[in-house]
Amino acid sequence: MSNAIKKVFDPKDPMEIEGLDLEGISKVFPVLLTRDDLGGTFGLCHYLNGELERLLYKRPYRPITITPLFALSIEGLELISGYLKETALSAALESWYERDKGLYSSFTTELGFFTERLGDRRNLKLWSQFQELMDDAAHTLFDPKAVDQTSHV
Numbered sequence: 196m197s198n199a200i201k202k203v204f205d206p207k208d209p210m211e212i213e214g215l216d217l218e219g220i221s222k223v224f225p226v227l228l229t230r231d232d233l234g235g236t237f238g239l240c241h242y243l244n245g246e247l248e249r250l251l252y253k254r255p256y257r258p259i260t261i262t263p264l265f266a267l268s269i270e271g272l273e274l275i276s277g278y279l280k281e282t283a284l285s286a287a288l289e290s291w292y293e294r295d296k297g298l299y300s301s302f303t304t305e306l307g308f309f310t311e312r313l314g315d316r317r318n319l320k321l322w323s324q325f326q327e328l329m330d331d332a333a334h335t336l337f338d339p340k341a342v343d344q345t346s347h348v
Contacts, residue, residue, distance in 0.1 A: 196225050196264065197251040204256045223256075224285050225264040234268035240298035263292060267302035273321060274306055278313060 200223060202210040209217055227243065228234060244263045253261045265288050275287055291305040292298065 196227070197247055200225065200251060200256070200261060204259055204261075206255055220259065222260045222262060222285070224262050224288055226284075226288070227264060227266040228272060229266065229268050232268050232270070234266045235271055235301045235303050236266075237301055237304075238299055239266045239301075240264060244298060262288070263298055265291070265298070265302065271302040271306065274303060275310075276321060277319070278310060282313070 203212065203217070204223070225247065233239065240263070243266055247264045251261070275284065278287070287302075287306065287309050290309040291300075291302060294300075294305055294308055
């Protein structure tokens, strides 16, 4: 990630990315997204930021702000997805950083403090797809009559 930031925001010779105007970027949020729960591990962001600071000296990229690195699991992204129509992911990340400057906690732990003022914004499309998947699995794995009987308990 440090190499990508260095290449894209090199003050002397920035790498061009088709369809992206780098002139409008004032803040970079390095995000590591994992498919498993590793991204939600306590202390992971703190550790990774120590490594990023060792590899990336941020001063040459000013006035662009490069925030600390944020790691989150796909579950964390799914949890925030229902809010992304009305707020930016960057706002949730900044909220996390404001509450935990050392980034010792996890995104899902801090997410509640950000979302409580907005109320429940479950991603209905994701939720309905999950329900459909679970229904299909139940019908495949169990006798449909047994599933119907247990659903009333």
